[in-house]
Amino acid sequence: MESQWDSMAVRHARVRGCLLGGAIGDALGNPVEFLSLGAIRRAYGEQGVTGLVPDEEGVAGRVTDDTQMTLFTAEGLIRAHARAVGKGIGGGETAAVRRAYMRWLDTQNHPAPPVRGGDDLIRTGWLREQPWLYARRAPGNACLTGLAAGHVPDPLAPLGEPGPVNPGSKGCGTVMRSAPFGLTGRSAKGAFELAARCAQITHGHPTGYYAAGAFAAMIAHLVEGDGLEGSVLRAMDLLRRYPGHEETSAALRSAVDLALEGGRPTAERVETLGAGWVAEEALAIAVYCALAGRAGSPAQALLLAVNHSGDSDSTGAVCGNLLGAAHGDVQLPPLWLVSTQGRAVIAEVADDLWAQFAYASSAYPDPVFPHERYPHN
Structure with missing residues (x-):
């Protein structure tokens, strides 16, 4: 029988796998993000990219705004929970996540971390001090303009x-x-609704925020031990309970049906789901690649997710998140993992996320958590 400690170790591996897998998929797709399928094949052969390749500046393994923002999402959630534990003030997740995104925005607008000083807790913290995050790699316009609006979604709306x-x-x-x-x-359900509300910090279209919610629900199911197909179907069932879900639900249904048809997964089949520039298409492509690639390896599924015309880094990142949450970090392709930019920091954020939330409700008598890295704001 699996002990509590064994179960916690598996969950920890899935949390790590989720963030690291997303970064690998992001790095795989980064150099080909704006290329058509034909251009990818002309540049890299009929198979397309088969591993990490150099980007336009000649560096392989570099991540984009997808991984950057994912890390700041995690940081915002950690700081919100630390505030609730340390000050006894809960319910501030949407505000804390928005403040974290403002710290991300500083990495896009400045060449290096700021000099520490003063009491501006909003703009300080361990993650924001990582020099490699100070790189502008095609951030989305809605993310940039949305943060300027200063909107904090109502957590009860x-x-x-x-x-x-x-x-x-x-x-x-x-x-x-x-x-x-x-x-x-x-x-x-809790993950779905918080993700959907925090998506509204920058994107107001219901399809955009429902796709974020459905994705978060899939990850929650996977971490609990559900399989890929079951996690997707359960998230779709949850999605159907919300008004205006139809566009997101239709995209996911197309992805599941395409995977269930069988046959060899191909880039041409991926492209029937769209290009991934919009939320429901990116999620549908990632879901199809994760499901269709189950018979092979996580590496094959990731390559399927990036070799298409469209937003290859985002579809690769989302597929990597799903695969990592399903299989844990030990099944991620090791040669790609060691070459992915920022992997040590990504793993550390995953460990801190795990420690803050999982240990707090466990049998550990007095877990030690590095609160100094996540100020209570």
Whole structure:
């Protein structure tokens, strides 16, 4: 019989795998993000990219805004929980996540970390001091303009109506950053709703924020031990309970049906689901690649997720998040992992996320947590 400690070790591996797998997929797709399938094949052969290849600056393994924002999502959730534990003040997750995204925005607008000083806790913290994060790699326009709007979503507001910020935008910037909402031990419903509300910080279209919510619910189910297909179907069942879900549900149904058809997974089949620039298409492509690639290896599924015309880094990142949450970090391709930018920091953030949420509700008598890295704001 699996002991409590064995179960915790498996969950820990899945949290790590989720964030590291997303970074690998992001790095694989980064050099080919804006290339058509034909251009990818002309540059890399009929198979397309078969591993990490150099980007336009000649460096392989570099991540993009997808991994950057995912890390700041995790940081915001950790700091919100630390505030609740340390000060006894809960319910501030949406505000804490927005403040974390403002710290990410500083990495896009400045060449290096700031000099420490003063009491500006919003703009300080361990993650923001990592020099490698200070790189602008095609961040989404809605993410940039949305943060400037200063909107903090009401954590109790009903879902289904367009949000006030970029109400017509459903770009994949909502999905690619939302895996951490499923890693906090919340129920799938809780992860869904928090991810959907935090997506409205920058994107107001219901399809955009529902895709983020459905993705977070899938991750929550996977961490609990459900299989890939079961996690997707259960998230789709949850999604159907919310008004205005139809566009997101239809995209996911197309992905599941395509995977269940069988046959050899190909880039041409991936492209029937779209290009991934919008949220529901990015999620659908990632889901199809994860499901269709089950008979092979995580590496094959990741390559399928990036070798297509469209937003290859985002579809690769979301697929990597799903695969890592399903299989844990030990099944990620080791040669790609060691070459992925920032992997030590990514693993450390995953460990801190795990420690803050999982240990707090465990049998550990007095878990030691590095609160100094996550100020209570």
